[in-house]
Each structure stands twice: as C-alpha cells, then as structure tokens.
Amino acid sequence: MAWDTPLFRPGNFTPTTAFRITCIYLAVFIGCAAVLGAATYFGVSQVWRWQIREEIRDERQDLRDRFAQAGRAGLRQAIAELAEELEEDEGYIYLLQDPDGTVLAGQLPSFPVVEGWQEVVPPGGEEDEPFIAVAQVLSDGSYFLIGRDGHDLYEVIEFLEEGLAWTFVFLLPLSLIGGIAISSLMLRRVEAINRSLELVRGGDLGQRIPVGGANDEFDRLAGGINAMLDGIVDLTDGLRQVSRDIAHDLRTPLTRVRQKLELLEAQAPGSPDRSDLLATSIEEVDRLLDAFNALLRIAQIESGTRKSGFKSFDLSEAFHQILEDYELVAEENGKIITGSIEENLHYTGDRSLIIQMLVNLIENAIRHTPPGTKIDLALQSDAGLIAAIIADDGPGIPVEDREKVLGRFYRVDRSRLSPGSGLGLSLVAAVAKLHGIAFELVENGPGLKVRLRFPSP
Amino acid sequence: MKILLIEDDGETALYVKRGLEESGHLVDHTPDGRDGLLLAASEPYDILIVDRMLPGLDGLGMVKTLRGSGVKTPILFLTAVGGIDDRVEGLDAGGDDYLVKPFAFSELLARINALGRRQPLSAEQTTIAIADLELDLLRHRATRGGQVVELRPREFRLLEYLLRNADRVVTRTMLLERVWDFNFDPQTNVVETHISRLRAKVDKPFEKELIKTIHGVGYSLVSPR
Numbered sequence: 255m256a257w258d259t260p261l262f263r264p265g266n267f268t269p270t271t272a273f274r275i276t277c278i279y280l281a282v283f284i285g286c287a288a289v290l291g292a293a294t295y296f297g298v299s300q301v302w303r304w305q306i307r308e309e310i311r312d313e314r315q316d317l318r319d320r321f322a323q324a325g326r327a328g329l330r331q332a333i334a335e336l337a338e339e340l341e342e343d344e345g346y347i348y349l350l351q352d353p354d355g356t357v358l359a360g361q362l363p364s365f366p367v368v369e370g371w372q373e374v375v376p377p378g379g380e381e382d383e384p385f386i387a388v389a390q391v392l393s394d395g396s397y398f399l400i401g402r403d404g405h406d407l408y409e410v411i412e413f414l415e416e417g418l419a420w421t422f423v424f425l426l427p428l429s430l431i432g433g434i435a436i437s438s439l440m441l442r443r444v445e446a447i448n449r450s451l452e453l454v455r456g457g458d459l460g461q462r463i464p465v466g467g468a469n470d471e472f473d474r475l476a477g478g479i480n481a482m483l484d485g486i487v488d489l490t491d492g493l494r495q496v497s498r499d500i501a502h503d504l505r506t507p508l509t510r511v512r513q514k515l516e517l518l519e520a521q522a523p524g525s526p527d528r529s530d531l532l533a534t535s536i537e538e539v540d541r542l543l544d545a546f547n548a549l550l551r552i553a554q555i556e557s558g559t560r561k562s563g564f565k566s567f568d569l570s571e572a573f574h575q576i577l578e579d580y581e582l583v584a585e586e587n588g589k590i591i592t593g594s595i596e597e598n599l600h601y602t603g604d605r606s607l608i609i610q611m612l613v614n615l616i617e618n619a620i621r622h623t624p625p626g627t628k629i630d631l632a633l634q635s636d637a638g639l640i641a642a643i644i645a646d647d648g649p650g651i652p653v654e655d656r657e658k659v660l661g662r663f664y665r666v667d668r669s670r671l672s673p674g675s676g677l678g679l680s681l682v683a684a685v686a687k688l689h690g691i692a693f694e695l696v697e698n699g700p701g702l703k704v705r706l707r708f709p710s711p
Numbered sequence: 712m713k714i715l716l717i718e719d720d721g722e723t724a725l726y727v728k729r730g731l732e733e734s735g736h737l738v739d740h741t742p743d744g745r746d747g748l749l750l751a752a753s754e755p756y757d758i759l760i761v762d763r764m765l766p767g768l769d770g771l772g773m774v775k776t777l778r779g780s781g782v783k784t785p786i787l788f789l790t791a792v793g794g795i796d797d798r799v800e801g802l803d804a805g806g807d808d809y810l811v812k813p814f815a816f817s818e819l820l821a822r823i824n825a826l827g828r829r830q831p832l833s834a835e836q837t838t839i840a841i842a843d844l845e846l847d848l849l850r851h852r853a854t855r856g857g858q859v860v861e862l863r864p865r866e867f868r869l870l871e872y873l874l875r876n877a878d879r880v881v882t883r884t885m886l887l888e889r890v891w892d893f894n895f896d897p898q899t900n901v902v903e904t905h906i907s908r909l910r911a912k913v914d915k916p917f918e919k920e921l922i923k924t925i926h927g928v929g930y931s932l933v934s935p936r
Binding site for chain 2: 324544545547551554559563575578580582583586587604609610613614617621622680
C-alpha cells in the first residue's frame with residue numbers, strides 16, 4: 255500500500271478526489287452502521303418494554319377479577335396484602351384512590367386522575383428510572399393504578415447505548431482507513447498516469463504509462479493514452495522530417511534565384527541577358543511555389559479532414575476518363591497506354607483526390623520511362639474488393655529505393671535533371687492512406703507495377 | 712469595366728489595381744470588408760475581387776451577405792488560403808471564381824475578362840456558334856462549314872469552353888479546372904496535347920485558324936474579322 259495520495263493538494267486546500275472518495279466511503283459506512291444500530295436499539299428496547307407491559311397486564315387482570323368479585327373493598331384489601339407482601343424494591347407499585355382523591359391503598363400518594371400507560375416515579379425512586387404503569391377509573395369511580403419497575407429495560411438500554419458508542423469509536427478510524435485505502439488504490443493508478451503525462455508535457459515524448467496485466471479500466475485508459483502518444487510521436491517525427499526536407503530541398507532553388515537576381519543587378523538595362531535571367535528566375539520561383547503547394551496539399555490530406563467529404567462515385571468512369579485523357583499524352587511522348595477497366599465499380603471516397611492520385615501514378619509512368627514503354631491501366635473487382643494496377647515495362651525502381659520514393663522530395667534520378675518536385679508519390683501515399691487503400695510497388699519484370707487495393711466499403 | 716477590389720494587403724492591392732487600370736479598367740479599392748460590402752451593395756460594379764481574409768468582415772461572410780441581399784455581380788475570390796476545401800467553400804458561398812495567391816497577373820486578367828462579359832446561356836440555347844464553327848450541345852456534335860467534326864468527349868468539352876469564352880483568353884489553369892475538373896497542376900502536357908489534337912481536327916482541315924495560342928498566358932478562340 256502506497257500512501258502517496260494526499261487528501262489535499264499541496265499549497266491550497268482544494269479537496270482532492272482521494273479526499274472526496276474517503277468522505278463518501280466514511281459517510282456510507284457510518285450511515286449503514288447508524289441505521290443498523292438504531293434498528294437494534296429500538297427493536298431490543300421495544301421487546302423489553304412489551305415484556306414488562308405483559309407482566310403488568312397479568313397482574314392487573316388478577317386485581318380486576320378481585321374487584322369484580324368483591325368490589326372496591328375487596329380490591330383495597332388485595333392491594334394492601336400485596337403491598338404488605340412486597341418489599342419496596344421488588345418492583346410493583348399500586349394505588350387505589352376514591353373519586354375525591356383519598357388514597358385507599360398502595361404505596362403512592364394521591365394522584366391526579368390520568369388513565370392509560372404512563373411513567374411514574376414513586377416516592378423515594380430515582381427520577382431517571384421511572385416505573386412503567388397503567389391506570390384506569392373503575393366502574394364505581396375509584397382510580398386504580400398498577401406499575402412495574404423498569405430497571406431491566408433501563409439496563410438493556412444502557413448496555414445497548416454503550417455498545418453502540420464503542421462500535422462507533424472503532425468504526426470511525428476503521429472506515430477512515432478503509433476509505434483512504436480504497437481511494438489510494440484507485441488513485442495511485444491515476445497518479446501514475448499523471449506523472450507520466452507530466453514528463454511527456456516536459457518534452458519526454460518517449461515516456462509511456464505502465465500497463466498492468468489486468469485489462470481493467472485503468473489498463474485500457476493507459477493503453478489508449480500510450481497509443482495516442484505513439485501517434486503524436488509519429489506526427490512529430492513526420493513534421494521534423496518534412497522540415498528537414500524542406501530546408502534541404504528548397505534551399506537549392508532559392509540559392510539559384512538569388513544568384514540570378516545578383517547577376518541581374520549587375521546587368522546593364524536593356525542587355526539581352528536581362529530578360530532571359532528574369533524569365534528563368536520567375537520559372538524558378540514558380541517551381542518553388544509548386545513545391546510549396548504540393549507540400550501544403552499533402553499536409554492537408556494527411557490531416558484527414560477531407561474524410562468528411564467522402565461520397566460514392568463511379569470509379570470505372572473516372573478510370574475511363576483518365577485513360578482517355580492520357581492516351582493522347584502518352585502517344586505524344588512515344589508511349590502506349592492500354593486499359594482494361596471493369597464497368598460499374600463504385601467507390602466511396604474523395605473523387606478529386608483519387609483522380610489526382612491516379613494521374614500522378616500515370617504521369618510518373620509516362621515521365622520516368624524511355625520511349626516505346628507500354629503502360630497498362632487496370633481496374634477490377636474480386637469478391638467485392640476493388641483493385642487497380644498501373645504497370646509499365648520501363649526501368650522500374652530498384653528494390654532498395656521503393657520505400658524511399660514514397661518520402662518527400664526523394665527522387666530516383668539523383669542528378670535531378672528531369673523536372674519534378676519529388677513529391678508526386680508522397681501525395682499518392684497520403685491519398686492512399688487517407689482512404690485506407692493498400693498501396694504497393696512491386697516488380698513487373700521488367701518495369702514497375704503499382705498495385706492499389708481499395709478497402710471494402 | 713468598373714471593378715471593386717477588396718483587399719487588405721496594400722502591396723497586392725497596388726499591384727492588382729495598377730495592372731487592371733493599365734488594361735483599361737476602372738478600379739475602386741478598399742481594404743475593409745464592411746466598407747466593401749457597403750460599396751458593393753450601393754454602386755453598380757461589373758466585377759468584385761474579394762480577398763478571403765479581411766479585417767472587419769471576412770470575405771466569405773461578406774460574399775454570403777451580398778448574395779443573400781440579391782447582389783448578382785460576378786465575384787472573384789483572391790486568396791492565400793489555397794487549401795482543397797477552401798476553394799469549394801468559396802464557390803459555395805457565392806463566388807464565381809477562385810484564384811490562389813501568388814498568381815500571374817495575366818491569369819487574373821484572363822479570369823476577370825471571362826467573368827465580366829459572361830452572358831448566361833439561356834436554357835433554350837442548344838447551339839453555340841462562331842464563324843462557321845457550330846456546336847450542338849444536345850447532340851454533342853461539332854460541325855465546321857457544315858462538315859461534321861468527330862470529337863472525343865473531352866475534346867468536345869474543351870471546344871465548348873473555348874467557344875463560350877470566345878475572343879477572351881483562357882489560361883491553362885482555367886482549362887484544367889473547368890474542362891478536366893483537375894484542381895492540381897499535372898506534370899505532363901495534358902492540356903497542350905488536347906489543344907493540338909483539337910486544332911488538328913477543327914483548324915487544320917479548314918482555311919481559317921480559330922484557336923490561337925497566347926504566348927505565356929493561354930489560348931483563345933478568336934472569331935475572324
């Protein structure tokens with residue numbers, strides 16, 4: 255047991271959850287004990303009281319019989335005999351007085367006429383231990399009272415009160431300990447999570463919350479937070495990579511623009527080189543802007559906000575259109591595109607992004623292959639699962655480069671002579687990830703085969 | 712044309728204003744969305760150029776308010792917010808066109824011209840014609856000099872767009888957006904390829920050339936005088 259859960263936050267006196275749980279536990283525990291104690295108290299004392307009344311009733315019955323047989327005089331005699339027989343502390347008191355209040359028999363002085371059950375303190379008796387008595391006016395108008403000592407009842411009550419008091423004396427610290435123990439047990443896990451998160455906030459992203467083997471709520475919470483932290487690490491790693499890529503890849507063209515502008519400054523107005531330098535500078539800046547736009551677009555796609563705009567559309571029709579558009583372009587570039595497209599395949603996604611993804615893949619196949627290359631575009635479904643293939647018989651991508659080409663700015667052509675930003679396949683990868691499309695580059699022997707497997711709806 | 716420019720960035724505003732004035736337009740400029748709204752609602756402008764992010768009242772809200780109060784002046788959004796969804800948002804709010812900063816001035820001018828004299832095609836109008844070139848929109852058939860020209864669907868859409876904007880310059884980006892529905896810049900010469908194919912079908916066999924290349928800007932379908 256770790257007693258590391260404070261009941262109050264250090265510094266101020268705001269009650270902690272541990273404090274609240276302890277209080278609730280205490281209240282419930284003591285409440286239950288109180289209800290139980292009260293029930294016992296009243297139950298037991300009522301039983302005793304009833305017992306005493308029964309005894310009084312029996313005694314009274316005898317005397318009433320006597321009255322019925324022998325009238326007031328008979329009763330008076332009986333009481334006198336009984337009072338004589340009894341020692342004072344033997345527990346019974348009697349009173350018989352005539353209608354004008356004169357005491358005829360018994361141990362009590364003249365008494366105001368009150369009928370029914372009552373408590374009576376006899377002369378010389380203790381104030382806090384009254385007798386239990388019942389009184390009535392008899393048929394001839396005389397007043398008759400009979401009572402019994404309540405000593406046994408008071409003993410029981412005192413015993414009960416003492417017992418209950420002791421119970422509470424032990425119960426209070428016990429339930430307090432119980433409350434603290436339970437809240438501490440529960441909150442220790444929360445505290446562990448808090449401590450880990452504190453470290454994460456302090457910059458230690460590698461920190462993970464320990465997960466016990468119980469698979470309880472806390473383990474699931476810890477698992478959820480850990481998964482979230484993994485996601486954050488992935489994102490920040492991605493971000494860091496992008497910053498490095500941008501710094502590295504955009505600096506080169508920026509430097510070139512700067513050099514050109516410097517040259518331009520040195521040129522005499524009207525020199526023929528001037529307009530040439532200006533034009534190439536603008537071209538260079540445009541390329542930079544294109545790269546920026548592509549980066550922004552990829553970032554936007556990766557953020558996943560586009561998912562809200564997913565709609566069902568005719569994928570076959572989109573493939574047909576792209577095939578039709580690029581047949582001409584390929585021909586112009588000395589390449590041949592053929593297609594085998596299954597009709598009426600519908601898919602739910604972002605049509606414009608899917609089209610851009612396909613265009614990027616086809617343009618890659620057109621741009622990075624020698625003349626005479628055959629490019630094949632295929633769309634088919636198998637058991638409801640849609641798959642697309644964009645294959646060429648060009649030079650392909652070396653196995654060791656296949657993973658890298660999906661990264662930003664990576665280009666197989668290291669000399670960077672062919673135009674392009676090196677962002678095309680990153681965008682394809684981002685769109686595929688957004689849609690949950692499995693995207694792989696495989697050997698086409700010779701050439702490259704891009705296989706897209708669309709997820710089942 | 713009388714143009715209202717609502718743009719808070721002083722340098723961009725100056726660049727656009729000067730450029731448009733040199734091209735013979737009258738330009739009023741205000742940097743504030745609320746002032747812009749008042750001006751646009753009270754003065755008869757031919758075109759509004761609205762920046763998306765404005766002080767006072769943002770461009771999107773301003774255009775929604777204008778459209779809500781029945782102002783039908785063509786609106787071109789100008790914005791640094793070039794996201795994929797922002798464009799749709801802008802057009803949904805009631806914008807007619809959308810241009811992302813930074814842009815070439817020729818691109819802006821081409822779009823302004825396309826917007827300014829856009830005549831809504833009446834519902835009954837099923838053919839568009841220029842010179843001896845005629846497009847039957849119902850039957851998707853093109854004829855020139857009475858001779859049927861066989862066109863692929865994309866070529867037909869391209870020709871239709873050029874015809875609708877006859878005597879105006881359309882840029883490559885405009886064509887990509889309107890004819891291909893591509894909101895990105897393809898890395899191959901898909902537009903050029905289709906234009907040259909279209910020329911081979913529509914222009915080459917005939918005496919007069921209709922499709923002109925405007926160097927560094929785009930294309931134009933020019934009616935012969």
